[in-house]
Amino acid sequence: MDCDPGIDDAIALTVLLAHPEAADLIGVTTVGGNVKLDYVTANAKKLLTFLGSNAELASGQATPLVKEIETAGEIHGKTGMDGYDFPENSEDYPLASDNAVTFMYDRISKCDEKVSIVATAPLTNVALLLKTFPDVKSNIEHIYIMGGSTLQGNITTAAEFNAYVDPEAMDIVFNSGVPITLSGLNLTENKAYLKMDEINNIKNLGKAGVMANAILDFYSSAELEKGMTKIPIHDACAVLSLIAPELFTKSTNYSMDVSLTNDQFRGMTYPDRRVYAEVKNNIKVLEDVDREAFVKYLFDSIASYDK
Ligand code: BDR
Ligand code: CA
Numbered sequence: 001m002d003c004d005p006g007i008d009d010a011i012a013l014t015v016l017l018a019h020p021e022a023a024d025l026i027g028v029t030t031v032g033g034n035v036k037l038d039y040v041t042a043n044a045k046k047l048l049t050f051l052g053s054n055a056e057l058a059s060g061q062a063t064p065l066v067k068e069i070e071t072a073g074e075i076h077g078k079t080g081m082d083g084y085d086f087p088e089n090s091e092d093y094p095l096a097s098d099n100a101v102t103f104m105y106d107r108i109s110k111c112d113e114k115v116s117i118v119a120t121a122p123l124t125n126v127a128l129l130l131k132t133f134p135d136v137k138s139n140i141e142h143i144y145i146m147g148g149s150t151l152q153g154n155i156t157t158a159a160e161f162n163a164y165v166d167p168e169a170m171d172i173v174f175n176s177g178v179p180i181t182l183s184g185l186n187l188t189e190n191k192a193y194l195k196m197d198e199i200n201n202i203k204n205l206g207k208a209g210v211m212a213n214a215i216l217d218f219y220s221s222a223e224l225e226k227g228m229t230k231i232p233i234h235d236a237c238a239v240l241s242l243i244a245p246e247l248f249t250k251s252t253n254y255s256m257d258v259s260l261t262n263d264q265f266r267g268m269t270y271p272d273r274r275v276y277a278e279v280k281n282n283i284k285v286l287e288d289v290d291r292e293a294f295v296k297y298l299f300d301s302i303a304s305y306d307k
Pocket of ligand 2: 003004005006008009034120121202235
């Protein structure tokens with residue numbers, strides 16, 4: 001899992017680690033995104049320690065391929081995971097590598113079975129992996145991405161945050177030939193949200209519930225201030241599209257493009273809806289979810305830490 005925790009990344013990791021029967025997590029890699037790399041790596045250590053995981057952790061690229069990094073501290077807090085005081089014993093969590101790209105290459109190529117990547121952050125690490133070591137593609141089963149949108153943006157009118165921060169990386173990944181499932185804002189904001197009373201109820205789900213509720217409280221205050229009433233848990237969708245694909249009730253395969261222009265369209269993703277669309281790539285875009293089942297799956301996953 002390649003991530004930038006990040007409050008919704010933290011929920012996504014909590015859900016993933018609750019389901020070893022569905023996915024055998026090889027490693028977690030971090031990339032600069034929601035906040036700078038040092039913070040997201042420290043947050044990954046905090047989470048892996050708190051959740052009792054011993055997955056390998058590697059830190060990756062601090063900055064996007066071309067442009068300077070832009071962060072989202074106003075949503076995730078100064079540390080990137082504000083709202084909960086994690087125990088202070090996480091600093092010793094070992095870092096298997098400070099080069100996520102060679103780390104991924106090594107672990108994926110050595111694996112006896114094909115490996116899937118869940119990417120919930122700007123795609124800098126993943127793009128470098130595919131570009132630098134194209135032979136790795138033969139051992140990648142699928143990439144499950146949170147990023148982009150077929151409708152609105154969030155960081156700008158046109159662009160979703162992960163796409164906007166590193167569109168050049170997204171372009172490389174979209175056109176890599178590796179099968180992709182995309183959870184964009186059209187799904188994560190419009191369909192797979194939590195209501196405020198649901199967020200409040202998370203605190204009753206045991207140890208992980210108290211943590212998840214505290215960070216989501218911080219995150220939802222920021223979303224409410226912006227005028228949102230439905231709280232998106234974007235990154236959890238990418239994890240669920242791997243471990244519980246039955247939750248997603250509608251999808252369409254599209255050729256998708258991402259705008260690399262330096263104007264108001266930078267990072268905008270758009271599907272080719274023409275009947276005679278040129279098949280540039282073939283991305284499975286998730287469009288709807290059984291929201292009740294989605295909420296239940298999230299709740300059961302969080303509650304499972306106390307069993
Ligand atoms: C995406 O941007 C980040 O702020 C979230 O963690 C998520 O990955 C949503 O646009
Ligand atoms: Ca993220």
